Amino acid sequence: MASVFEEDDYLIPPLSKDSTAFPDPRLASDEGLLAYGGDLSSDRLIAAYKKGIFPWYSQGDPILWWSPNPRLLLYPENFKVRKSFRRVLRSGKFTVTFDKRFSEVIKQCATVYREGQESTWIVSEIEEAYSRLHEEGFAHSVEVYKEGKLVGGLYGIALGKAFFGESMFSLVPDASKVAFKALSDVLGSRGYDFIDCQMKTDHMMGLGAEVVERDIFLDALEETLKKPTDFGSWQHFIWEYKDGK
Known part of the structure; x- marks a missing residue:
């Protein structure tokens, strides 16, 4: 499948539905559009966030994946x-x-x-x-x-x-x-x-x-990401405002 997006000198590639791999976000333009397509499976989303990438698109568009600069x-x-x-x-x-x-x-x-x-x-x-x-x-x-x-x-x-x-x-x-x-x-x-x-x-x-x-x-x-993740429910987290903070 050929790329249908181009941003500056970076060709925006389609993602394979058979792999959760992403392009290197450091190569994206400052606007940050990095790739398109794929799916919103949990594995793909977690792989994206671990690379500083997130999905953002409108109804009717392909799934667009971003890593803008600056953050x-x-x-x-x-x-x-x-x-x-x-x-x-x-x-x-x-x-x-x-x-x-x-x-x-x-x-x-x-x-x-x-x-x-x-x-x-x-x-x-x-x-x-x-x-x-x-x-x-x-x-x-x-x-x-x-x-x-x-x-x-x-x-x-x-x-x-x-x-x-x-x-x-x-x-x-x-x-x-x-x-x-x-x-x-x-x-x-x-x-x-x-x-x-x-x-x-x-x-x-x-x-x-x-x-x-x-x-x-x-x-x-x-x-x-080398540190432990707080998996599971956060319902036990409690917050009360402490004056002065």
């Missing part, structure tokens, strides 16, 4: 809490759980309205694939409640001591920030090296994420 990372110890957000955390009006309602979180991430976005990249195949990874102990969710109602959350993949954030949602102000703060605190206490936020956004930069060259990210990823 946006949040080091847990660098999470920024501004005064207004500190007041929200002190109020105690939000509560947080882990891995209790993964299916609802990913559904909300797929369907919540986002200004300027006409459609979602969390197509049904993505939803099914990450739900399967959750059942297998790789994908995890954070749920945020207000007055007992689910109002925000996020989900992603954990490998080694890295967490790859995929999407978040918020039905009320600050709910997704609370989810991210809870995740950062808990992972920081468990020795995680970084949370991968993928691509630069002003929102994530405001929370303390920083831009890192792809080669530096890939080197750090190789090192963190």
Whole structure:
């Protein structure tokens, strides 16, 4: 099968359905499109994340695999809490759980309205694939409640001591920030090296994420994958805001 994509001087190759191998992400352009095709099997997805690659495409497109340069990372110890957000955390009006309602979180991430976005990249195949990874102990969710109602959350993949954030949602102000703060605190206490936020956004930069060259990210990823992964359910993880952090 011939390549049908070309980006700068890099020909975007199709993936074989008989192998989970990927091209070297260091060879991709800065935009990061690395390969297309294949499938969303758990083995392929885990192989992708271990190489700093993730799927991102729209309904009707082939599966597109990316590893952009630079990368946006949040080091847990660098999470920024501004005064207004500190007041929200002190109020105690939000509560947080882990891995209790993964299916609802990913559904909300797929369907919540986002200004300027006409459609979602969390197509049904993505939803099914990450739900399967959750059942297998790789994908995890954070749920945020207000007055007992689910109002925000996020989900992603954990490998080694890295967490790859995929999407978040918020039905009320600050709910997704609370989810991210809870995740950062808990992972920081468990020795995680970084949370991968993928691509630069002003929102994530405001929370303390920083831009890192792809080669530096890939080197750090190789090192963190040598550390044990927190497989299985995270329902036993507990977070309570400690003032001053």
